[in-house]
Amino acid sequence: AQSVTQPDIHITVSEGASLELRCNYSYGATPYLFWYVQSPGQGLQLLLKYFSGDTLVQGIKGFEAEFKRSQSSFNLRKPSVHWSDAAEYFCAVGARTGGYNKLIFGAGTRLAVHP
Amino acid sequence: NAGVMQNPRHLVRRRGQEARLRCSPVKGHSHVYWYRQLPEEGLKFMVYLQKENIIDESGMPKERFSAEFPKEGPSILRIQQVVRGDSAAYFCASSPNTPTDTQYFGPGTRLTVL
Numbered sequence: 001a002q003s004v005t006q007p008d009i010h011i012t013v014s015e016g017a018s019l020e021l022r023c024n025y026s027y028g029a030t031p032y033l034f035w036y037v038q039s040p041g042q043g044l045q046l047l048l049k050y051f052s053g054d055t056l057v058q059g060i061k062g063f064e065a066e067f068k069r070s071q072s073s074f075n076l077r078k079p080s081v082h083w084s085d086a087a088e089y090f091c092a093v094g095a096r097t098g099g100y101n102k103l104i105f106g107a108g109t110r111l112a113v114h115p
Numbered sequence: 116n117a118g119v120m121q122n123p124r125h126l127v128r129r130r131g132q133e134a135r136l137r138c139s140p141v142k143g144h145s146h147v148y149w150y151r152q153l154p155e156e157g158l159k160f161m162v163y164l165q166k167e168n169i170i171d172e173s174g175m176p177k178e179r180f181s182a183e184f185p186k187e188g189p190s191i192l193r194i195q196q197v198v199r200g201d202s203a204a205y206f207c208a209s210s211p212n213t214p215t216d217t218q219y220f221g222p223g224t225r226l227t228v229l
Contacts, residue, residue, distance in 0.1 A: 004157075036220070043119075043206060043222040044158075090157055100146070100170060101210070103218060105157035 002027045002095045006106035013081050014114045021076040021109050023091030032094030032101060033074040035065055038108075039087045047089075050074065061085070086113045119209050119221035120189075127227045128197045136192040136224045140209030147190045148218055149175075149182060152204040161205075164190060197228045 003026045013019055025031055032051050036044040048059025055067040065076045074091060088108045094101040120139040128134050140147050145166050150158040151174075160174040164184035175182065179197075184190040194201055204225045208218035 034217075041225075043121075044208075044220040046217060046219070049217060092158075097171070100163055101216075101218065102160050102163065102171065102174075103148070103150070103158070103208075104160070105150075107157045 002093060002104050004091050004093050004104055004106035006089075006091055006109050008109045009107070010110050010112070012112040012114060015083050016080050019076075019078045019081045019085070019111070021089050021091075021111070023074045023076065023106060024072050025074065025091070025093045026072065027093050027095065029096070032096065033065075033067060034092040034094065034103065035059065035063070035074075035076050036090045036092065037061075037087050038090065044090065047076070081111075081113055083113045083115060086111055119207055119219055121205075121207050121221035121224050123224060124222060125225050125227070127229060129229050130198055131196050134194040134197050134201070134226055136194075136205050136207075136226070138190040138192070138207030138209075138221060140190070140207070141211070141219055144209035144211050144219075146210045146216075147184050148208045148210075149190075149192050150206045150208065152206060152223070154203070158206060161192075194226075197226075199228050202226055202228045 005024045034049045035047040048057045050057045050067045088110045090108045091106045092103045147164045149161040152158045162175045162182045163171040179195045181193045204223045206223045207221045210216040210218045
């Protein structure tokens with residue numbers, strides 16, 4: 001069965017520190033992978049996506065993610081975190097069924113940033 | 116360029132009442148998805164619609180829930196006889212030309228059942 005695991009429920013980092021959020025997926029074929037960010041009380045904003053090609057994907061707000069097929073992972077990274085990055089981050093895999101893309105989300109990682 | 120619009124943003128209902136949630140996709144998008152986010156959880160797929168057709172409703176409870184996406188007008192998620200367990204945030208997403216395109220999410224409707 002398709003699934004997404006985000007092992008870290010909460011992460012706290014200091015402003016300016018580097019960040020890595022982990023995501024592991026289970027999917028039979030080549031996955032479509034996404035990272036979304038959700039600020040409190042808001043909808044989801046797409047940070048980046050991987051469909052094919054270069055396994056290192058650049059996104060908005062200075063984020064990047066690397067697809068590692070051997071590890072079934074798609075970890076999100078940022079070299080220097082800003083206070084405005086405090087939010088909840090969701091990894092998702094697109095389960096392509098019948099030609100459409102049903103997103104399966106992980107439970108999310110809540111990021112807190114200390115000044 | 117308006118994104119996905121959802122209204123109302125907040126909705127309070129008493130048990131047994133009906134809730135109607137509206138979603139206007141990005142102009143030109145013909146694929147709409149509904150997801151539900153229970154407190155402290157990730158989003159769960161409910162239903163996928165194209166114009167006038169329900170394609171996949173495998174994530175939607177069999178009773179009390181229905182969805183439509185008419186030829187004209189917004190997509191509607193309807194919950195009849197709401198119960199406390201229906202309290203959640205309901206998100207709509209739309210995608211453009213093909214259903215495997217990126218989904219763009221609306222701000223959500225937060226439903227509270229008293």
